[in-house]
Amino acid sequence: MSFKIVVLAKQVPDTRNVGKDAMKADGTVNRAALPAIYNPEDLNALEQALRLKSKIEGATVHVLTMGPARAAEIIRESMYRGADGGYLLSGREFAGSDTLATSYALACAIRKMGKVDIIVCGRQAIDGDTAQVGPQVAEKLGLPQITYAEEILDLSDNKITVKRRLERGVEVVRGSLPMVITVNGTAPECRPRHAKLTMKFKRAATPTEKQESGNDYTDFYDSRPYLNINEWGVSDIEHEIKWLGLSGSPTKVKQIENVVFTAKESKRLTAADVEIEDLMKELIANHTIG
């Protein structure tokens, strides 16, 4: 019995550790200054996928990512942790995609994979924090969705039971596969790299990467098919070009501004008793407190 799990993942600039050189003088983002990382909640999603795989005989986990050539890094990273392989969707036709055009492209790629039982992805990516791609992929594929998942509790008779973490509580829901599940950051962390798998897959590569290495490894990869990372361009997926990239993106960026706060003239105090006492007296006198 085959059971195909697809994880949607994204390589993102690490916006949580933004240094001084992250913004260019013209107010645009200097992507080169930000390290590219595996989107954190997609790792939570990968963990849920790997847990399912371990429970279901014959299950496979494949990672699908859309991005530039270097995004293959996160597919390898997934393989080091237990994924079976991956697909990189890449090409300039996808450039300028908003969440809807991205979802359309991902949905086309998933359709090409044939029968997929479950699609798991992070709730949102830290570069945009929109949480839109998961539900939009589900809609494009005509599948139901369970968002804000914290844990997959059970899967039996093709029915999946999921605990959701909401702002003010929890919900347990059940539905039939196939399905799209988006996983919260509160879900268990992803397992670390496995030493043996890291050794096994460290030379896994996309056709572009093999070409760029300059060496002819044809025989090497032919005898080790598990090291081939699939790379799909626009011609590999069935699509209508108008729904891709800029033309498939209903939202347009009108303007981007660097965030500048108006500085106030502040009064400087030390921790000396007399200064704190004067401050508290002042706040009481002007009715800010008390």
Added chain:
Amino acid sequence: MNNIFVYLEIEDGIVGDVSLELLTKGRSLAKQLNCKLEAVAAGYKLDSIAAQVFPYGVEILHLADDKRLAPYTSLPHTSLLVNLFKEEKPQICLMGATSIGRDLGPRVSSALFSGLTADCTSLEVGTYEDKKAGKVYENLLYQIRPAFGGNIVATIVNPDCRPQMATVREGVMKKEIKDAKFVGKTHKLEVSKYVADTDFVIEVIERHIEKSKLNIKGSPIIVSGGYGVGSAENFKLLHELAATLGGEVGASRAAVDAGFSEHERQIGQTGTTVRPKLYIACGISGQIQHIAGMQESAMIIAINSDPKAPINQIADYVITGTVEDILPKMIKYYKKNSK
């Protein structure tokens, strides 16, 4: 036709604050655009909804009352909105950036091929020039939101697709009644016309939603802590000061991530936006994403051992020192002088 729609979040028959805030914003946008404000309520036993939302200036309330629509599940609510919007052709649709709005919004926008901007911090009306196409669009919704971890603010527009959709977090917009006596029209929807039986594919087995015990948003005084507070233990000092002054305790994302404080207390772009009378920032360096959630406070006191902490720039008072040293003194001198 071409009106502004707000999707109402309803829990136990009560319309959520985030929806009332959006109605308030929607009303001012409707006035600017010279159109009507409408609202959609989907759920069960909705008899009291009209009275809750009409004072906010809702001219038409679309009511989908069906046992199967509560609690919320994605597909039935999506179908309801998608099919209703096909009839009504709204120009703008606003939803809360909540676990419901962020589940529903993307699905509806995908089905209608209409753009959606998540977590807007400001909504305005303006023009947009598409230089390539040589077209100028009037009266578009500017969907303004932070991006890249709060380091930039982007203004997004949807020139061609309708409705223009946006989600907004609770607390970002202000809630204001228009006229307590205003009564709009109620439009009862025949649910089976909009929602197919096959949409009911997700079964809610268990549900524990707690009423928020905290009221950070409504508190006039907030004592907020960051990573610099150092420990959950030190956070107790903040609670003590807040209790003394009659305020609430808030936290930065870094403090929440470090486990010093609960997520519910988080202030900033990914938490609550606050505008208290007094904001005391303890050990908060002042990342943009935090400042964006509290900069409108009437008075800001920054307590930080780093005299160059970015938050000092927007503070009215900067006290250089440690939380352990300064907070007990504030408590002591408040008590001494308040009588």
